[in-house]
Amino acid sequence: MNPPFDLVIRSRRAVLPDGERPAAVAVRDGRIAAIDDVDTAPAAAATVDLGDVALLPGLVDTHVHVNEPGRTEWEGFATATRAAAAGGVTTIVDMPLNSVPPTTEPSALAVKREAAAGRCFVDVGFWGGAVPGNVSRLRGLHERGVFGFKCFTSDSGVPEFPPLNEEGLDAAFTEIASFGGLVIVHAEDPGGLSEPLDGGYPAFLASRPASAERAAVEQVVRLAERTGVRAHILHLSAADCLEPLAEARARGLPITAETCPHYLTLSAEDVPGPDDTAFKCCPPIRDAGNREELWRGLTDGVISCVVSDHSPCTPALKRGDFATAWGGISSLQLGLPAVWTAARARGHGLEAVVRWMAEGPAALAGLGSRKGGIAVGNDADLVAFAADDSFTVDPAALRHRHPVTPYAGRALSGVVRTTWLRGEIVGQTPRGGLLHA
Structure with a gap:
């Protein structure tokens, strides 16, 4: 008689929806079929005993720029x-840029799915894009399974x-609200931005002030209230934005926000000099005091997600100075240990990181x-x-x-030992699926 389960993983530190405790997680047909006491694990075709190594659900990273097709020399589905997987992420959602064509119409989504098919080591979903002139194509993208719509x-x-101006934002928000969709916004007010006066980091930081970020967040709040759309603020870097977001949530508006590992773990004071453009991203990494305010926003629930904004490019585009280099940080593999290192230092446990x-x-x-938690019925990620x-x-x-990263040479806590996708160890064969909303 065959064992009732394909796999059982035992851990003294399983991070479950109700907290961290010893548990045995049983897998059947790629899904979590049972969660039992660690010492009374059921029979299975294979058993893994992790001892005191923690068992987490696979992370979900909803902010990844894969750049394929069109700029595959920057990244690609296989490498991303x-x-x-090496960083414990089992699901990503790919941004509609910087691929060519961008995912702004159904035919471009088909091209991207074709580029991804058979090349993914984890599960992959796709965002659509809202740009000037494509309002009539948003519903078609929604019907074909994008998870929402990014705009700038x-x-x-x-x-x-x-980018969209206020009229364009209003039209896109109205259309997306009409079919119950989600809009995700890169929020920086162009009127508050300027060209850096020189190539150093202080000038770059001053060219993208917190006030520009807050002004754009307040604009999104106004438009979301008017149109009823569900809105999400991407890669929040300025703690000044926490106040209008908290007020919007208190009024019951469906507005959420994310931040990124680099805003929580790095600071402007960490940037060594004008050639260290691995630290450049938009919006920028701000000062250490701002960073601590972001942690408070995360702890208070004003910020609900921490995702990578993995935005790579070729090394040549990353060279130069802060006025000219590409603005993006590649941290898909390092987000979990980077956040865990900083979270533990501030008294947070693994359940908070999860x-x-x-x-x-x-x-x-x-x-x-399906994803994001060790619960019966979920994928065994x-x-x-x-x-x-x-x-x-x-x-x-x-x-x-x-391999360009501002984390080079940094000591981090937490090592990913094994990643399972639907109950199978992620190895040399791409087994990731393409997800539909």
Whole structure:
């Protein structure tokens, strides 16, 4: 007689929806079929005993720029998803830029799905894009399974994905609200931005002030209240934005926000000099005081997700100075240990990290019934995480295409030992699926 389960994983530190405790997680046909006491684990074809190594749900990263097709020399589905798996991320949602064509119409979504098919080591979903002139195509993208629509209030950095002015935002928000969709916004007011006066980091930081971010967030709040759309603020860097977001939530508006590992773990004071453009991103990494305010916003629930905004490019585009280099940080593989290192230092446990990096993003994308938690019926996306081990970041060990990172040489806590996708160890064969909303 065959055992009732395909796999049982035992851990003294399983992070479950009700907290961290010893448990045995049983898997059948790629899904979590039972959760039992660690000492009375049921029979299975295979059993893994992690001991004191923590068992986490696979992380969900809803902010990843894969860049394929069109700019595959920047990244690609194979390299990005290998990096994701190495970092304990089992689901990503790909941004509609910087690929060419951008995912702004149904035919472009089909091209992107074709590029991804058979190349993904974790599960992949797709955002659509809202740009000038494509309002009539948003519903078609929604019907074909995108998870929502990204737009910019300021220059995106690539010409094929222009920003929306207030009239364009209003039209897109109204249309997306009409079919119950989600809009995700890069919120920086272009009127508050300027060109850096020189190539150093202080001038770059001054060119993208917190006031520009807050003005755009307040604009999104006004438009969301008027149109009724569900809205999400991307990569929040300015703690000044927490006040209008908290007020909007208190009024019952369906507005959420995310931040990123680099805003929670790095600071402007960490940037060594004008050549260290690995630290450049938009909006920028701000000062240490601002960082601590972001942690308070996360703790208070004003910020609900921590996701990577993995935005790589070729090394040549990242060279130069802060006025000219590409603005993007590649941290898909390092987000979990980076956040855990900083979270533990501030008294947070693994259950909080799981809430921010698995449960929250899964809920944002509407995947909470399948992903983001160790619960019966969910996909058996699981991570063995040695939370008490440490390592020094070696760029040569990173799996994304170009090993450029501001974390180079940093000591981080927590090592991903094994990643399972639907009950199977992520290895050399791409088994990731393409998700529909």
